[in-house]
Amino acid sequence: MRNLDEDTITQAVLARHTGAADARLREIMTSLVQHLHAFARDTRLTEAEWFEGIRFLTEVGHITDDRRQEFILLSDTLGLSMLVTALNNRKPRACTESTVFGPFHVEGSPEYPLGADVANGARGEPCYVRGRVLALDGSPVPNAELQVWQADADGLYDVQYKGAHEHRARGTLHADAEGRFHFKSIRAEAYPIPHDGPVGRMLDALGRHPWRPAHLHFMITAPGFERLITHVFRNGDQYLDSDAVFGVRRSLIADWVEHPPGRTPDGGTSEVPFYTLDFDFVLAPAT
CATH class of the missing domain: 1.10.287 (Helix Hairpins)
Known part of the structure; x- marks a missing residue:
């Protein structure tokens, strides 16, 4: 020894x-x-390279706080988060695929009734989201809990605003007895992950961009089924093939359909163009 x-x-x-x-x-x-x-x-x-690695990880720790999780960003941008997700979420082919959790989920998001506006004042073009939560055999999953969250038109989540206390563009809803859900939010937009810290400097040194394609986060839970953590990505986004965190799956890409001003799906009227998104989720049975 x-x-x-x-x-x-x-x-x-x-x-x-x-x-x-x-x-x-x-x-x-x-x-x-x-x-x-x-x-x-x-x-x-080399010793110099080893020390630089220690310094880098120290900076990652220093910038991490209750609003920013730089270690998750590091894991995401190295593809480790998506690899661990894939390894732990092997599902039957017909089930909705999982993707990365991301650093901006919030426990205890405000609860809304079906049809509510979860944007709660977040900047962005109005979007009406509809869909169903289904079992593998196509039967409805009643009363499933859906947590949703997204960035606003400026590419920021509510928790990224300093001094912000009111949750926006996030909420918790429950599907009805037939597994149906609907709510109002804003159109998803592409945004860069926080890149003013050590992870951003790493990406820059590697010649990589920090952008994520436009997406809407979902976390869906129901008794008797595996929890689903996923995104729905907006079709046509320029970053679908170069997502900074490697989270895109072809089956999770959907159309945000644009509509002219007029009658909205909730029976109201919009004086500006709006969008609709329809997407069904298929849950895997619990094992």
Whole structure:
């Protein structure tokens, strides 16, 4: 143990893990050490590069707070978040695909009745969203809970505004007994992930852009079914093939249909053009 070198250090570290009481922790840490050491050997990592990596991770920690989760952004932009999502959400082919959670979900979002305006004053063009929550056999899933959230026309979520206390463009609704839901919001717009910190500088150094295609977040839960975390992406968006966080799936792309001023789906009247989005979700049975 006193004469460790580059050829023996890995096994020496792994030997220290044998006393771990949690077998899964031991498995994960063993693989992590093996891959980290292999990475350092493969790239011939220099001390200066190692220190730069430590400095980078320290900055990621310093900028993270209750409004901004830079570690999730880092995981997202490296494709790790989507990889973990894919590994843990293998579903029957007919089920709606999952995608990344993102850093802007809020627990306890305001509850709205069906048909309500969840935008709550958020800037953007009006959009009426309709759909159903279904089981794999096509039967309705009654009273499913739907949490929805999105960015506004400026590409910002409500929690990104300093001093903001009122939730906008997010809410919780429940489907009816036939699995149907409908609500009013705003048209989804493309936006850049926060890129004024270390993750943004990393993207810039790699020649990558920070943009996400326009999308609307959904988290759907119902007894007897697996929780679904997903987005619906707006068809025609220029960033569908280069999403900064690799979250796009072909099955999640839908049309936001534009309508001229006039009668709206909720029976009202709009003096400006508006959009409609129709999308059904198919939940996987709980296992």
